[in-house]
Amino acid sequence: MGKIDGKYVMESHHDLAACMMALGMFEEQSQNMADPKNVMTTTMSENDGTFILTTEHSMATEFNSTTTFKIGETTVIQTPFQCIVTGTKKNKNTWTFGTEMGGKILNQECQFHTHGLTLTGTVEGTAVSLREEFRKV
Numbered sequence: 001m002g003k004i005d006g007k008y009v010m011e012s013h014h015d016l017a018a019c020m021m022a023l024g025m026f027e028e029q030s031q032n033m034a035d036p037k038n039v040m041t042t043t044m045s046e047n048d049g050t051f052i053l054t055t056e057h058s059m060a061t062e063f064n065s066t067t068t069f070k071i072g073e074t075t076v077i078q079t080p081f082q083c084i085v086t087g088t089k090k091n092k093n094t095w096t097f098g099t100e101m102g103g104k105i106l107n108q109e110c111q112f113h114t115h116g117l118t119l120t121g122t123v124e125g126t127a128v129s130l131r132e133e134f135r136k137v
Helices: 016-022 027-034
Strands: 006-014 040-047 050-057 065-069 074-077 083-091 094-101 104-113 116-123 129-136
Touching (some): 006 116, 016 116, 016 129, 065 074, 065 083
Antiparallel strands (some): 006 129, 040 050, 050 065, 083 094, 094 104, 104 116, 116 129
């Protein structure tokens, strides 16, 4: 597969707004994030086991953020919303993330592939799930 460093643009998503609302986000915020006109770009870089993840939204700029994390460690994030994230690595192409936000837990799997990445997730205790497809540019 190769290095995961690079820039990824969201091409599609399924139930993103429903997932965000299940985590306690307001409906208007969730709809802005999921708006088809909102271009979401994620840039990831790695240096000696430390990852920097920058996310930018063209229309929902209140969600723009940069996070620094290490696989296997818990990271507390304050903005754009308070949450606690722990990431693990299943193999060289598959990572998992557990995110606690608003008293709920979102379990996600991120599969890196030759043309980008696929992110799937479910909110514990609900029937809400999401799927996001990103193209590497």
